[in-house]
Amino acid sequence: MALISIDRERGLLTAEFQGLDKLWTFSSRLEIPLAHVRGATHDPGIAREPKGVKVGGTHFPGLITAGRFRRDGERLFWDVKNPDKAIVIQLADAEHYDRLILEVDDPRATVRLIEQSITRG
Template sequence: MALISIDRERGLLTAEIQGLDKLWSLKSRLEIPLAHVRGATHDPGIARERKGIRVGGTNLPGVITAGRFLSNGERLFWDVKNPDKAVVIELADAETYDRLVIEVDDPRATVALIEQSIARG
């Protein structure tokens, strides 16, 4: 699971990876410029999609998907154990990832936070 926060002053979206997910995903923190965030959606069904090729991290189907993946030319970061709490963050002009698929405590509130932040852009 991750905590998503927005720093308007620095223009950053930060995903702070929590607990053992740091170990499984090989990341503890992601910082993405808000200018690169295109949008966010709550998408529980994404967990059923093909993950692609694991570049670094963990993939135990039905248990956890965490880390970097390549799928159809896209660079993805996953951190999901419970698909019902999965949020997909679409990125543009991203240096590292095209999409983030991250489990959060409150998907609707997280999507609203991100959408409001980029609307004010």
């Protein structure tokens, strides 16, 4: 699971990975400039979509999808075990990823936090 935080002063969205998710994703955190965040949605159905080619991480169908994937030229970062808690963060001008698909504790509140942070400019 990822903990999402917004640092308005530094202009960053941070996703920190908890527990074994650090191992599954090969990452402890991602920092994304808020200027690169286009939006976020709660999307439990995303887990049924094809994942693409695993570049680095873990994929056990139906159990966990974590790490870096490429699909149709798109660069994706996954950290999802429970699809009901999955959010999708769309990125623009991103250096590393086009979308982040992350499991969070409260999807609706997290999407609201992200959306409010990017609309305030």
